[in-house]
Amino acid sequence: MHYLMLLARATEERLEILSRQGHVNGGVYRSLGQEGAAVGTAYALRASTDGTGDVMTYLIRDTGAIFTHGGEPIDYLRHYLARETSLSGGRETGVHFTDFPRGLVGPISHLGTMVEVMAGITWAFRLKGEGRVGMAYLGDGGSSTGEFHEGLNFAAVQECPMVMVLEANGYAFSTPTDKQTRVKRLADKAVGYGIPGEQVDGNDVVACYEAAARAVARARAGEGASLLEVVTFRRRGHAQHDAQDYVPPEQLAYWEARDPIDRFRDRLLGEGWATPEELLELERRAHLESEEAAEQALAEPLPEGSTAVDHIYTDIDLPHPWTRFRNPDPHAL
Amino acid sequence: MHYLMLLARATEERLEILSRQGHVNGGVYRSLGQEGAAVGTAYALRASTDGTGDVMTYLIRDTGAIFTHGGEPIDYLRHYLARETSLSGGRETGVHFTDFPRGLVGPISHLGTMVEVMAGITWAFRLKGEGRVGMAYLGDGGSSTGEFHEGLNFAAVQECPMVMVLEANGYAFSTPTDKQTRVKRLADKAVGYGIPGEQVDGNDVVACYEAAARAVARARAGEGASLLEVVTFRRRGHAQHDAQDYVPPEQLAYWEARDPIDRFRDRLLGEGWATPEELLELERRAHLESEEAAEQALAEPLPEGSTAVDHIYTDIDLPHPWTRFRNPDPHAL
């Protein structure tokens, strides 16, 4: 888990550098300070590479979850860099990539939608009796959407093997959580769906793992959906252009002192589970892996423009714009 | 309150007769058995005829609430009968009529939408410091919509003076409540919004009034939104064409024995608040009032067909279909 957190942080740092160098056209989002929540919860799932394992759908701040569930820095960077080799062929932005063999379901931007989709995925698991589990991530802000309500209610009523992770990270863009909801604990939102809700220290990667493992076990045992709130903090702005002046410095300092990676490092050392040298080596490896991925992705081409007409339907070819034909004539359409 | 319940039942019975006689084109919905919940809750509001009182938005099974808040059988029947004199000029169906002077806001069919609208109405009350309160009705089924979630969450966060009444009447069309939600008490849905939730016997009109009065008082005192669940039962099919074979006869019998009108009559008599003669007289009056309203509405004309192009914009006149001009020519459009 420590390596996965380091890898998430290193890869995002690498992404930021690439962005500053002008290689990334779209928005760049950081999960700084939330790596423990992402890695710990995802660690409770069964990964696979053949499409038979558990499934997750993640959002912009779940880099750690993606890597934990088998996604690789190269997938992540190719996607941000819009490479032809990316899992969407450069068509989709940021982390919006899907890799069914690994059980990774990429989101669309519209928050809440993926809760509905994951309800359906896990409903299919239940129908087929496959014993698989699905996990969906969403922010404090995202849980204000009607889609969250309809999706989680569906999963609850249908007793779908689904774990809903709500990431309470203080803000939705600039909006503090108390402007999103009047509840003090997002875990309380479980009550309205008649499912268990638990709150956990999101910067304690082990606690996150343990709480998620309980919810996953429940789901796998046929006991239906549950909700897990991970309490953490977004230590960077919403995206790279957001200086987050609206966040009081004390709040930032408070959470910096509780960095999930630092905390786990201290624990590993304190319990004698690892030596400082081993941890340094992990850090070095994480940087190396993300650096190599960046180099590889950078070397790969962008997609060919004229392929923009492809992949709209499984069975219909769309025309190229008539103005780009050799003999431009709309009759040819 | 007794009269209002009687009036609701009598008017709906009259409507059914009109429907059987072929006077009603659209669907006809009954609130049989739910009159106590509708009247009792609405009784807690301040009615007005000049647009300064409290506001409510109701649904198909809230005839009693409409009458309690100042709506009249003639408005109700004109609307069902699509008369030119109806509050929408015959354009809208069933109970979809709005009467702002009386504080009646008619719904659209899409369940949940009115929760959002009422959140905004009461938000405006708060902003203007008017001390007015708004009440919105919705069924157990309607509370599965994303609109319910977004609307109530808005009202909760913005501390709007709003009372959300959830009518737990056993079914949403043919779907029993346990297929809508996994919660056993709809009142528990309040928890996820951080607002008070209360459950009340919906067939006890006085209890409904008292519970609603508490919620209204809280709203008026600036303490924000709350949720009130009225537990009742829909004793007729969803609409007149639904024989409700899916409802077990024992369930029907159970609730018939707990009819809100019968219960209140017994109480009025038992407490010595009224004599049997007085109650019979009320019943006679209710029938008379609804009968007179029916007669009046029946005598009124349908709207003129060609007015179908009106009332789309406040400031733009739409063309009539060119094929109906004396010299049919699309150039004239």
Place this chain on the structure above:
Amino acid sequence: MSTHHARTKGRPGHVTKTERGEPVGFLDAIAEGLFEEMERDERVVLLGEDVGVYGGAFKLTSGFQGYFGPGRVFDTPISESGFTGAAAGAAHMGLRPVVEMQFMDFISSAYSVVTNYLATSLWRGAGPMPVVIRGPVGAGGRSGAFHAQSVEMAFFHTPGLKIVYPSTPRDAKGLVKAAIRDDNPVIFEEHKLLYRNPKLREVLPREDYDIPIGKARTVRAGSDLTIVSYGRMVHLCTDAAERLDVEDGLDVEILDLRTLLPLDVDAIAESLQRTNRLLVVHEDTRTGGIAGEISMRVNERAFEWLDAPIARVTAIDSPIPYASTLEDYFLPQVEDVITAARYLAAY
């Protein structure tokens, strides 16, 4: 599937009419198509409000739950967005869901998930999206602004979707089967005034058949004028054409689009080449209706063949009114089609 439920009941009667050689109405034809596909392919599942125990507001799926079990046919909460999104998720996992909207008007609550998620799945690299969203549409039944909408133009502008709108039992059955077999999301519109119209009943082929999505049908061949229409209006146009034949000696060709997206421009152009006059008739409101796209396509493909302007007969730009007088004025009537045809013929 491991949860394959024991069949508690036999085949419902309304889906075995073809087997029994009986003529089939519009609603039953759709039910037959749906039922046969569910028998043929256990990945097909059915969800929506009241589709299970009750069999749907129009009883189209009556008896399906008893036959296929509550795993494959089930009642959802009132959550059009939620269960449509769930259908998408189930499709990701290999199922082929058919979603019923109790009235298609309520698909508006699922507008985001349909246009942003389902329609883009293949393109986003998330694979095929074999989901059919079907339900009743259409005005004329005095059901007002929210139980009678046409929804085609809400989705016509969304690449990735297909939109099907049949007008006869034969087409409805073949197209619902094609829609279920399609790997793209399909919006399937069923005019509720056709459901139990006795005039439409017809004996259907006993063998399995489908009707290809994307192909129009020539309802009536003619040489003087082409009318392009779809849904209930096809029958109105047929009535008009018969009167125009008798009263004016006009020989009208009628094309039933059947599929709105993708649009069968080839069929329209081919017809126009012979008739040189085009009238589009749709029940949907005027501004932004499909007549526009047809007009643009004809300009691109067949402008030189036009001897008269393209004309249209449509509903008024208004929500659908409830009062009979207003609704009749709002909707296209046979007289409107006749008037427009005469105008074009005389042009």
Place this chain on the structure above:
Amino acid sequence: MSTHHARTKGRPGHVTKTERGEPVGFLDAIAEGLFEEMERDERVVLLGEDVGVYGGAFKLTSGFQGYFGPGRVFDTPISESGFTGAAAGAAHMGLRPVVEMQFMDFISSAYSVVTNYLATSLWRGAGPMPVVIRGPVGAGGRSGAFHAQSVEMAFFHTPGLKIVYPSTPRDAKGLVKAAIRDDNPVIFEEHKLLYRNPKLREVLPREDYDIPIGKARTVRAGSDLTIVSYGRMVHLCTDAAERLDVEDGLDVEILDLRTLLPLDVDAIAESLQRTNRLLVVHEDTRTGGIAGEISMRVNERAFEWLDAPIARVTAIDSPIPYASTLEDYFLPQVEDVITAARYLAAY
């Protein structure tokens, strides 16, 4: 209003440029219009995600909350349907809400309430509905399929709505004021690539003005060909027209629709009567784009004046791709306009 908050801060700098005689860009022009209307009429309130403290994702309303107070400018939960419906409710009670969609792509979540509730309010007898829904639209900025959509055609087919889509600071300011003063719901689209485009900066009138909704503007008079366009594409068309003038001696007239609904057919017909050739250019995708309705209207009103088919240049029928190579291919380019104009001129 009793909750009129003490003004904690002065006027934000970006809304006082006209007062100071400085040229104003597209974003600031909208901000000025909004600000002036809020000063003029205390019933105008502003709500949306992050519009308050932060001033909106594009900082358009920066400083508004400090000036007008958190009662009139406030941050909502992430609930596009919820806060749009709430705006409707507030409008019923006499307010005139302006709703910001952080990106207009997210209005899809409010599709039902906009089309079913807001658009029908007057018609249902629930009175006027003075709500403006505004926000950034438009591709070209590498922001992908969900932060760059054009939303006009999602609403163009809904009677009761108006749709405004300006292309210059002057129009944007005048139209946002007109939209706020309008008693009908208005969808107001702002192309994000125009927001800070320095070339668009212009000095605006000091006096209060509005631009009437429903009227197109002649950007460039010409006699050989009419190009109808709107939004960012207007500038692309201007570039093309200049090249066509120099390279081909073609005299191109450009109409900027400014309002899409209601469509200014009079202006199009009037222009066509002189040029006899029509090209429609829109950034939105092709099938079901506004070119269709324009084509149909021209058939109805001005068919005899056409000396060539109506042609269109549009984006490809696809979600908006992220990679620069794909997005450039997806979008109409100056070359496309030039090619299409030459085709029509030579027809």
